[in-house]
Amino acid sequence: MFGLLASILDGVLIGAVYGLAAMGITLIWGVMDVVNLTHGAMIVAGMFGTYLLASAAGVPVYATLPLILIGGFFAGVVLYWTAVHRVIGQPPLMSLLSTFAVNLVLVGVGTAVWGTDLFNVPASLPGFSLGRYTFPGTHIMAAVLTAAIAAALYLFLYRTRTGKAVRAVSGNREAAELVGIPTARVLALSFGLGTTLACVAGMLIATMFPFTVLSGDAYQLKSFVVTVLGGLGNPTGALVAGIALGLLEGVTTPFVPVSWTLVIEFVLFVVVLIALPGGLMRLWQRR
């Protein structure tokens, strides 16, 4: 049953990248209660950044990662101060609308500049084969880099002072202010982290699939599903849920017509929400 094994393994690989994308949303949501609807646009920004650096400037594809990381962070901080800072603490609808508006602007500008042409980043690495099935090297590399970044994020949040500050602000902003944490700066930092995760996810996706200016929407939707499945504000949960979703897609596709995969995904999503409103990670925490 190599076909099934191949699908499962590949599902896990791609699922890891979904998880990375979702980590961006869950971090922002958890720390500042903001639903970041520019997430899709930031994923696309990562894709285009990679394309421009790799194809136009000739940078080797995987060497663009640090540049995307830095660029994404700065973009996030700028975005925070322009669109998000004023609506923190306001009703959630305001931040939703604010980020939605920015998303429209970004996608609109992108469409004006690039149309909805398809772009492709020519990345290829030797993969390995299992019988007739091949695991492209790019998928494996994407999963490895995701694991590395997730580990780095964990170390940052749990082993550094700044990370502690982020967790403090996420727990109780007023109390954090009272003990002298510069919350506005921490929020900007967290937002920057969230968008950089989205940009890096975009970069990894660009190494695997062709993309257009509009590609962000589909990944944003998946990110939200994964975020809720993993538990709001829980980056580890997001990664686990992403892998679980990828696994689910891999397991169901060989057995049912492809058009049913989404249906099954969302039915299970609803079931999990009813049984475990706090997300899949609640199962882990109950142990």
Next chain:
Amino acid sequence: MNKLWFIAALGAFAAAPAFAANTITIGMTVSKTGPLNVDSVSQLRGAELWRDEVNAKGGIKVGAKRYTVRFVEYDDQSQGGRVQQLYTRLILEDHSQFLLSPYSSGLTATAAVISEQYGKIMMDGGGAEGKIFKLGNKYLFQVLSAADQYLSGPIAELKEHDPHAKVAFVYSDDPFSKAVVTAARKQAEEAGFTVALDESYPPSTTDFTAVINKVISSGADAFLGGGHYPDGATLARQLHDQKADLKWVTILVAPDSEKFKTLGAAADGITVPSQWEPQVKYTPDFGPTVAQFTKMFDAKFKSDPDYHAATGYAEGLLLQHALEEAGSIDRDKVAQKLNAMDVTTFFGRDRFATGAPDHGLQLAHDMVLAQWQRKGGELVKEMVWPDAAATAKVIYPIH
């Protein structure tokens, strides 16, 4: 001084209606934003090229008068809801006398409801699905070949090389692709092929890994399917990345674009059914020759025309011919001439169905099959079918 201005104003007033009376207003929506943007803008460019050529020669000669062509166009954002609102507006507020369809079968079906409701002639250059014409219409005319033709060329070509091929149909769940595969399924079975896999995917699918593993598991030799632009290109790339190594791959729409060759090795050998290619050899009864059209388009837009652009130009050209033949802009006289039309232009032969069950369906236009081949290290799109029109021999198997 005041008198002078007054006379000038009167003069402008008098001239204006006279100017308006010698203009034909053609309305349409274009997907300037949204996923259908690339192909829709291509279709618009073809139509605009026609309009500019006609106006440069003084306009369309209808009877004793010459009419300048004026376009009114709006952005439908690739959405059916907008198409509905905007075609109503084009007819009622902009007073369009004739209409051109949007791009894609889904949007054309919506526009056709409005155009028929108000009894306006609409030239369909973007909707290949045959079902649009089964709903009963009087003024809809399909310029391009219907969807059920798309895969008959690939199937015929495949049969010559492997009469017992195992084929996999993997296609987008949208009206156009479903119509293409419904017909192709029958044609494949008649040809003696085994259908090893037959599945549709949601149009928003971005990752085909599991689907392609399914294709590999099914033992298929040939892949036929796809949908529109983004999914087609992704399929091509992933088939290559996962080393599916099929003997024959036909993907709809996407490989026709020049940008497809940026996929590099993934584009090698891929075939695409096309409404028209710059290498076709039709001798036109009127209008530009194939070479002239290609040259005009190149000069204006600095790139080779694809078949959407050719269809856009053909829409205008056929309408113009009908107007000239009718000698009047009266809708029923023009429709009569369109119904009687059986002509060849640079785009190919066009004849519309006139009977009740499928009025307006295109009966005579032939499709061609193009294949990406490596010539001297470069990827080039060659025409490989039908044999009479081929510019290169088909490559089979491609792996």
